[in-house]
């Protein structure tokens with residue numbers, strides 16, 4: 001936001017964009033880490049993704065058997 005724009009909206013009660021609560025801990029998010037409150041919460045969210053908690057549910061496909069019996 002430029003200085004001029006800041007002045008233009010300066011009459012409003014909230015000069016800054018309304019903050020959302022952090023999806024991880026519920027604290028107010030910071031602009032630097034939006035939509036999270038901190039880099040830590042961002043990492044937590046990211047690791048959750050990596051751990052597969054957010055993974056799209058896959059239907060168990062048993063027909064995928066390719067006959068590679070390694071026993």
Ligand SMILES: [Zn+2]
Nearest residue numbers: 022025037041
């Ligand atoms: Zn947080």
